[in-house]
Amino acid sequence: MDCNKIFESKTFKIITGILLILVIFLLGFQLGTMIGFRKANFSYKWGENYHRNFAGPRDGFMRDMGMMGPGNKEFIEPHGTIGEIIKIDNQNIIIKGRDNVEKIIKVKDETVIKKLNTDVKIGDLKINDLIVILGSPNDLGQIDAKLIRIMPKPENIPIDSMKNN
Numbered sequence: 520m521d522c523n524k525i526f527e528s529k530t531f532k533i534i535t536g537i538l539l540i541l542v543i544f545l546l547g548f549q550l551g552t553m554i555g556f557r558k559a560n561f562s563y564k565w566g567e568n569y570h571r572n573f574a575g576p577r578d579g580f581m582r583d584m585g586m587m588g589p590g591n592k593e594f595i596e597p598h599g600t601i602g603e604i605i606k607i608d609n610q611n612i613i614i615k616g617r618d619n620v621e622k623i624i625k626v627k628d629e630t631v632i633k634k635l636n637t638d639v640k641i642g643d644l645k646i647n648d649l650i651v652i653l654g655s656p657n658d659l660g661q662i663d664a665k666l667i668r669i670m671p672k673p674e675n676i677p678i679d680s681m682k683n684n
Contacts, residue, residue: 564658599653600624600662601670604646612641612667614650623661624652634669644669 525531600622602614612624626632632639644650649672654664 561658598655599651601649601651604644604648604650607641607644607646610641611661612644612650612664614652624654624667625657625661625663626667627663630654630664630667632667632669639669648672 602616606613
């Protein structure tokens with residue numbers, strides 16, 4: 520039999536088309552599986568570190584929703600935090616936040632650090648500075664900072680009393 524006849528036959532074209540569609544389907548399925556695994560892995564790690572990230576409510580989430588007002592000390596800080604710097608280690612800042620919970624803040628090159636209206640660098644931060652951080656949690660229980668603002672420290676006012684008022 521002539522090879523050209525085989526490659527030009529209708530049966531060969533149908534089988535090749537079916538195999539090509541099957542390969543595309545399997546590649547799409549594999550890609551979906553990989554994306555799903557990454558999303559599930561992130562969600563799992565993020566969930567495991569949620570309370571470490573945001574110092575969630577001590578008695579859990581299933582409680583009287585009427586207690587979620589501004590005076591509630593158990594309010595969760597979903598996109599940032601406030602606290603005093605206790606350690607600066609390269610691009611990481613460790614702060615002592617509400618209820619003395621320590622949080623790790625990751626400073627990246629694109630992180631904006633401001634003191635009043637002036638941009639400053641991470642080297643301008645000092646231990647005991649009061650800072651407000653806006654960012655997003657990563658899967659290791661840290662906050663990736665997008666904005667850090669150095670706040671003037673109020674005299675004779677405990678930090679815990681400022682946070683939820």
